[in-house]
Amino acid sequence: MTEIKKHQYDVLVVGAGGAGLRAAIEASASGLSVGMVCKSLLGKAHTVMAEGGVAASLGYVDDRDDWKVHFADTMRGGQYLNNWRMAELHAREAPECVLELEAWGALFDRTQDGRILQRNFGGHKYPRLAHVGDRTGLEMIRTLQDHGIHQGIKVHMECTVISLLKDGDRVVGALGYEREKGRFQLFECRAIVLATGGIGKAFKVTSNSWEYTGDGHALAYEAGAELTDMEFVQFHPTGMVWPPSVRGILVTEGVRGEGGILYNSERRRFMFDDIPDLYKDQTADNEEEGWRYTQGDKEARRPPELLTRDHVARCIVRQIKEGRGSPHDGVYLDIAWIKEKLPKAAQHIQKKLPSMYHQFKELAAIDITQEAMEVGPTTHYAMGGIRVDPDSQMSTLPGLFAAGECAAGLHGANRLGGNSLSDLLVFGKRSGKHAAEFAKENGFGQINNDQVEEVTRQALAPFERAGSSDGESPYQIQYDLQEMMQRQVGIVRNEEDLLDAVEEIGKLRERAGKAASPGNREYNPGWHAALDLPNLLTVSEAVAGSAVKRKESRGAQAREDFSEKDEAFSKVNVVSYKGSDGEMKIESREIPEMGADLKQIIEEMK
């Protein structure tokens, strides 16, 4: 058997973005030993990319806001497919979680009277997003990281988990490898929190980095846990489109929150042309009112650019498809126009959106204080993920917890901007707390050495294939998958393309079995890419298969062949799991009836 380094922790956290860090801090606070594993260096996870802000109904800018409004906004944004208990807990607990960060050193932008400043964002009724210019995620991850390193957490950087280990039904460990030398690492633990983030790398145009290959989703699925809502992939409406090498990089919604407008090649503000009924009463019907809203006028309604992301993305796609796009297949996003309204507009933009200014200046040679940006949709976030208990965040497997993007439930069919940063705080904390409680009540399990041996054997197979004639580059297989997913499982879908995609994924899986990695085990990205492939294929199959199952258009799922909402699908979540025959099973599950008190809140806020 290959040499394996062993570690033992009461709680193991996989992933060190906001959710993982918050979970580790919480588990550690209960006096247990905590290990944290992350694919990259500490502080580089995708949380760092979050720009706009963290949603919490602190009510500092508009005192009409409270948890009930936030709850109703989140449910409306998710088209009522959300796990309503998670939406309730999230709305109730987000404010205290944000204040907790301040006590750990986070420095948010301030109001005139010295409190935390909050900004407008799509789908949020009141200004609700605590922020730091447009680098809120960096502030949050650094605060959690700098606090976390003093809490006795053992961090394993540049280490990737490739399999969960079970003792009966219970998850009792994990096997991974560290990048530097390629040595295997065995983690024995009483409880595991998965906080591995998203699946963006299944698509060609994405704001996600190389890491987001659906590891947590696939690890949980392979171990026998259930995934849910996988058909709902959020395409953020505004990614960069030019030059080609930066296509997909995020342009924060904060640009629109600060007054940025979308228009087409005819200079028409097309968002005014299509306002969904659900939002008619809350949306401005003229440009002047929209502008006043972005400048804090409490009587004004929000401009249609700040409708939910699913809707804005689809409107942009329609403009491009119908020939009214910009030269590089996008539309225009313009913040420079505010100079008509504000003195010193250029300085104002640089202060409010410093990293956007910097990003466009350096990567596209465009000065956003003077000219419009070209933007188009980019794969951004997975609403779907591991199915968890809303209170404890435990998956359907004992001892396995999940939090942040890799868990599902809070966002339903569409996530509101700002709700992911609050999600990772609220449910990172909860998962850490409950994993610690589970660990206190349960001892270490038995590690199955046969399973360990089999996993390591398979993991080393790409090296053996390096010399063989039919060995294939893992990069090429990944590229072909991304092209196919973008084309067939993208923003607008239909049955034929989806079924074909499922078949294509089967063929790609065969090719992945031949992925070959020349070189040795030391820091070998080709090998790492080969090991990520099966995860990408699993989540891709779940996305395509669940999209077939949901024969309607709702939230982030838009079907050409079922272009309307269907009442029958308004009461179900789509669940995927590994059947006893090894094949993926996909079925509908009824959403439990919401309590009368929450129903009443939704009615009142309509």
Place this chain on the structure above:
Amino acid sequence: MATATFRIWRGDQQGGEFAQYQTEIDEGMVVLDAVLKIQAEQASDLAVRWNCKAGKCGSCSAEVNGNPRLMCMTRLNDIPLQEPVTIEPMQSFPPLKDLVTDVSWNFQAKKKIKPFKPRAPEPDGTWRMDQRDVDRVQEFRKCIECFLCQDVCHVLRDHQLHEEFIGPRLLVYSAALEMHPLDSEDRLDDLANAKGIGYCNITKCCTKACPEHITITDNAIIPLKERAVDRFYDPVRRLFRVLAGG
């Protein structure tokens, strides 16, 4: 499509050499795009760190034609391509493989700096802060921990004084803590002694290298030096110490 040549350092702790690669380049490409293209098409085991590809995570630091750069923010059309483009790992840290270096020292050294300690909150459990006071510290908190400032610092790069000096990144971190409107910890003794702030001779190489344009020397290091000088070398205080028999 045009072609360009890249000389990339390939090797590990034992040593290495430059390997030459030719690849096609497209409009708007950055150095990291070229490296990833070479990795995907010609050298699948070429080791490189990267994440966000938008200058926000600070993973892809390297030396491009001798300049400390984030590869993801260095456009090829800003570099002369008639000559091969040389890409090397950062030189202040031990090489691991190819463009990847062992930066773990930065994390260990950070852990030894006294953490944030807030003053007591107001009766409602929160704090009021003025935006002006926050602004000053936010400049330091923009740091993406790319460690390019550590890479170009003579004290670390040429003199390898990693045990005695924490370097510009961690002085910026210390300044952010020291000037935090809520912080009540005292780190000056430590900075003057264990953290070696005196080693910095203000050549401002770090400020020039910073991709986030943090004014490291003027706004972070010099004020910290002044505070240390005030406390330890102020003649009035020295006199007072002598009179007090200290």
